[in-house]
Amino acid sequence: EAAVTQSPRSKVAVTGGKVTLSCHQTNNHDYMYWYRQDTGHGLRLIHYSYVADSTEKGDIPDGYKASRPSQENFSLILELASLSQTAVYFCASSDPGAGNTLYFGEGSRLIVV
Amino acid sequence: GQQVQQSPASLVLQEGENAELQCTYSTTLNSMQWFYQRPGGRLVSLLYSPSWAEQRGGRLTSSAASNESRSSLHISSSQITDSGTYLCAIPYRNNYAQGLTFGLGTRVSVFP
Numbered sequence: 266e267a268a269v270t271q272s273p274r275s276k277v278a279v280t281g282g283k284v285t286l287s288c289h290q291t292n293n294h295d296y297m298y299w300y301r302q303d304t305g306h307g308l309r310l311i312h313y314s315y316v317a318d319s320t321e322k323g324d325i326p327d328g329y330k331a332s333r334p335s336q337e338n339f340s341l342i343l344e345l346a347s348l349s350q351t352a353v354y355f356c357a358s359s360d361p362g363a364g365n366t367l368y369f370g371e372g373s374r375l376i377v378v
Numbered sequence: 379g380q381q382v383q384q385s386p387a388s389l390v391l392q393e394g395e396n397a398e399l400q401c402t403y404s405t406t407l408n409s410m411q412w413f414y415q416r417p418g419g420r421l422v423s424l425l426y427s428p429s430w431a432e433q434r435g436g437r438l439t440s441s442a443a444s445n446e447s448r449s450s451l452h453i454s455s456s457q458i459t460d461s462g463t464y465l466c467a468i469p470y471r472n473n474y475a476q477g478l479t480f481g482l483g484t485r486v487s488v489f490p
Contacts, residue, residue: 365474
């Protein structure tokens with residue numbers, strides 16, 4: 266079974282503070298993704314990466330940075346957290362060459378106050 | 379940008395009833411996917427088109443026309459454990475390597 270783990274699972278952050286969400290996969294997948302889920306907006310792609318040390322912008326990259334230091338790890342960084350970034354964040358991995366489905370982590374619930 | 383619309387937004391079923399969930403998208407595609415999510419839980423892939431033969435426990439089937447921009451998910455003999463949100467997804471910018479674009483989902487509630 267594919268395994269994607271996220272940390273922390275939940276966090277309360279202060280407006281203007283820095284937040285780092287981490288994702289680790291043991292699937293040996295090249296592709297990784299960060300999504301946020303909000304009521305009324307559904308899942309939206311923030312950043313993705315197809316190789317270590319490289320990241321790409323998705324639909325809503327503003328206010329977020331991403332880092333892919335290795336194939337297994339993909340982080341989402343909020344340098345200056347804002348109230349509007351309160352959401353649930355999901356990490357996923359895939360191997361498009363072996364099937365196009367995404368394997369998701371359990372999500373990280375972020376509340377910015 | 380790409381749009382994925384799902385209907386109905388919510389659905390209430392009595393255990394044993396059948397249901398059909400609809401998904402329409404703003405482009406013609408060769409494939410799409412259905413996911414399932416429990417409240418507060420991770421998304422789990424259910425069915426990946428065009429592998430129509432894939433089913434979960436034999437009670438889920440997905441149907442679509444290759445030349446139409448819509449798909450349906452059929453749930454037969456619903457069970458309480460089917461409760462949750464079902465999301466339709468298409469390849470982002472028509473490229474699976476760039477992830478998926480999701481609809482808002484259909485929230486299904488099954489009662490005894």
